[in-house]
Amino acid sequence: MAQTPPLSPMIDPRTVPSSTSGPIRSPKTAELVAGTLRRMVVDGQLKEGDFLPNEAELMAHFGVSRPTLREAVRVLESERLVEVRRGSRTGARVRVPGPEIVARPAGLLLELSGATIADVTIARSSVEPTVVRLLTEQGDTEVFDELDTMLAEYVPSGYESGRMAETTGDFHLRMVELSGNATLAIIAGMLHEITVRHIAFAMRENRPMSKADYDILMRSYRRLMTLMRSGNAAAAEAHWRKHLDTANSLLFEGMENLKVRDVMR
DSSP, X not given: OOOOOOOXXXXXXXXXXXXXXXXXXXXXXXXXXXHHHHHHHHTTSSOTTOBOOOHHHHHHHHTOOXXXXXXXXXXXXXXXXXXXXXXXXXXXXXXXXXXXXXXXXXXXXXXHHTOXXXXXXXXXXXXXXXXXXXXXXXXXXXXXXXXXXXXXXIHHHHHXXXXXXXXXXXXXXXXXXXXXXXXXXXXXXXXXXXXXXXXXXXXXXXXXXXXXXXXXXXXXXXXXXXXXHHTOHHHHHHHHHHHHHHHXXXXXXXXXXXXXXXXXX
């Protein structure tokens, strides 16, 4: 059941960093209230599903007016940190965001910047071999078991249903998430939708997946799992780098300069 946790004192304006490139601006009271509540989410005092206290309690605690409090809540709502159901008596509810909060803006920025498919594949190929090394060094059998289950059940379902781009994409993303590196997981999450749509586009327009392609792909995945379970981090990383380079060259041959915006329509 969702709880209403005790509140923290408001952030001291003197502790709020200010830009040194221009005149110092004192933060608005609403920004201070939002900052205090934001910090409580970051510190884990407010958790996913918790309700903020009611307006009267918040106004009394922070010593602010209702318009100021509502402005603070709107700031958090715009950041996707709280969800406000209009007309509800339960108030604002904490929603801890995942990588999806930055995925769409990141995709738009890539489209606006004229990024190409090659740009995206290079970024992905920079992240995943490092993740494979981390996973191998950690040697977590539960992680390996989860990935093996995906390869045995989930990924093949994509071949049967024509959704290989989605199921293999989910496998790649899950590897990054299981590495425990939050920064790499956010980067991978940002690229996930774009990568999946690119692969689906390439499979449709450039290289439809044959049974022979599928068999080769699955052998490479299983080889990866064998290397990771063996603890040979260097070999696992090298194998995955080669796997990605080969897959990219086969899928996107002749399409390297295709713009992200042309695929994301």
